[in-house]
Amino acid sequence: MKKSPVIPLIKVEAGEAVRVIGVHGGPGLASRLEALGIRPGTNIVKKSAIFMGGPVIVEVHGTQIAIGHGMAARTMVETIN
Template sequence: MRQLTLIQLKRGKKARIAGFNGGQGFISKLNSLGIIKGKEIIKISDSFIGGPVTVQVNNNKIAIGSGMASRIIVEVDEP
C-alpha cells in the first residue's frame, strides 16, 4: 500500500483513510463529518486554486478545505 495526502489522490480514485496530521480538535472535526481512520473515501473533485476538495464517505458528499485535505493521509492499493 502507498500513502499520500488527500490532495495528491487523483480524482475518481478510492482510498482508505490512514491517519491525520493534526491535533485532537482537527481529528474531532473530521470525525464529526464521518471522516474516520479506516473508512473508505472517494475523491470526487480536485481543489482549484486553494478551493475545497469534494469527497464521498458513507454515500455522503463532503467539501473539505484544501488545507485540511493536505493533512489527511490516505492509503491506496496501487503502486
C-alpha cells in the same frame, strides 16, 4: 502484496477510492472530520478538487463532504487496489 504508499488526500486523483490512514492536525481538526465519518480505516472516494488550493470533495458513506485544502493536505490516505 506490495503495500500502497501513504499520501495526502490532495495528491489523490479525482475519482479514486482511498482508505483513510490518519489525520495529522490538532485534535479539533481530527474530531471534526471524525464526526463526519472521515476516520482511520474508512474508505472514501475523492470526487473532485477545486483548482488553486480550493477544497477537496470526498464521498463518505454516500455523503459528499467538502474539506478545505489545508485540512485535506493533512489527511493521509492510501490507495485501494
